[in-house]
Amino acid sequence: MSETGHADATATDIEARAAVPLLLAPPFFMLVCITLCGTFPLHVFIPALPSAAHDLGASTSSIGATITLYVIGLSIGQLVYGPLSDRYGRRPVLLAGLVLFTLASLGAAIAPTLEALEFARVAQAFGGCSGLVLGRAIARDVSGAITLIRRLASLSIAMAAATAIAPVIGALLVEHLGWRAIFFALSAVNATVLLCVWFTVPETRAVSGHHTLARYLAGYARLLRSPAFVSHTLGGASAGTGIYAFLSASPFILESHFGLSGAAFGCAYGVLVVGLACGQTTAKRIAGKVPARTALISSSLIMAAAAASLVVAYAAHEWTVVTVMAPMIVMFYATGLSSPFAISGALDVDASVVGAAAGLYGSLQMGYGAFCTAAAGFWPDNPAVSMIATLALSSAIAWLSFKSAPRPLSAK
Structure with missing residues (x-):
């Protein structure tokens, strides 16, 4: 495949390059849901920082580390999920990531100390970033270049909207139910997403089990x-x-x-x-x-x-x-x-x-x-x-x- 041939090719030629039949394309709404698993938890917890700091007896700078660690987890985790999905397929790697996200969210909800909360947030980031990576990868698997640009734009719009409303949702939950309710809600919602992915998101890439660490690095x-x-x-x-x-x-x-x-x-x-x-x-x-x-x-x-x-x-x-x-x-x-x-x-x-x-x-x-x-x-x-x-x-x-x-x- 050419590195740049997608940019000016005709629409017919570009669409013919879709990696799998569009019949196998998962519902676009599900791509939105799994992609938001990576970024939504970052923004929804921001209004809860003062309340969580008070409850856990932490300083403002210490509780702020839960945001920094989450971003670090997102950055590192994406390097792991991409190659794994190339080797084992999108579906099993995505399901594993969503399971980790659900359990980590539950762990954050019951965290008794700041250290436990920080550990849970890192695990949550590692789980949630599976959706951030694989939402884009699945979109690429089932799309030609023009359709891919449009789908990525739609995903970006959804992420922008979520970024805007996440702090509002977080603030309401903190005000009425307390900061731990944010993580209970994330765990429950993601369990539902996990179930929907199981039934509606097929495998969109042929498994290449011969990939090794050396091949990952070479890639x-x-x-x-x-x-x-x-x-x-x-x-x-x-x-x-x-x-x-x-x-x-x-x-x-x-x-x-x-x-x-x-x-x-x-x-x-x-x-x-x-x-x-x-x-x-x-x-x-x-x-x-x-x-x-x-x-x-x-x-x-x-x-x-x-x-x-x-x-x-x-x-x-x-x-x-x-x-x-x-x-x-x-x-x-x-x-x-x-x-x-x-x-x-x-x-x-x-x-x-x-x-x-x-x-x-x-x-x-x-x-x-x-x-x-x-x-x-x-x-x-x-x-x-x-x-x-x-x-x-x-x-x-x-x-x-x-x-x-x-x-x-x-x-x-």
Whole structure:
């Protein structure tokens, strides 16, 4: 398979490359459910941090480690599930991950100490990230390139919506039932998802039991040597998680500096999610009509324009809620536009290691997001400067990466 031939091929040729008959495609709603298993638990627990800290006698910084450890678990776990699913098949690996997630959620619900909660959160991340990896891999198995972009865009919209409502759900559960109710609810919901997966999600990949550890490592090395994979992954990571710099600095900028209330701060986040969803919707509409490489380069230029606007506003001392939020809405739109095309390009490099590609892409994306989160604090006395610099750097990396992506064969 060509590394880049998917971008400008005709719709008929592209759809003919679906790995399995569409008759075997699982319900798309199930792909949404299993994908959310990875990220939803991250955001739903945030409102419960103060309550859990008080109950367990932990400090604010100590209870915050449950979030950090979860992100680390997501990053590392994705490297494991991808190759395992290439060897043993998607279905058994997914079921095993969901079982671990269900049991770990129950363990977190009854955790008597902070240490027990931290251990349960790591196990929960390792279980939940199976859905994050395999939701994308299964979508690739049953889709041609155009359909894949549209499905990935729909998955991204669902994740964006879940990110917006998860803290609200978490806050309501904490207020009425206590913080442990969050994990009881996650365990119960995921048990239901596990049961539905058992009956509705078939195997979508032929098992390759001959894979060994050496083959896993060789597969990762082959992906990292692929210009198409590296350009799509590096560009996708910088475009997709560069915005973490804003998410990290936003409480200090919007609340501490501008004095926004908690409600106004929540509304600001809601508007950003709308921008993200609009970008993902645009990606769905233009898939198959606009070359993927063109869409990716355009999205990086939109990001760069938004970052430049922030630079100008700050330099001109016109630093207001409007001059911050307007460019960030545009930035989130560009993120939503680029993500489905970048993921599709990375997964379409080598059909023999789709699972490994999905895991490596997700792991590197999370790693870059962690870097951007940390980078926002490089200048603690003025987080706005750190945020702007990180966003500008991310947009530049995205442009260079997408620009260097190999051109499709049909365009040469």
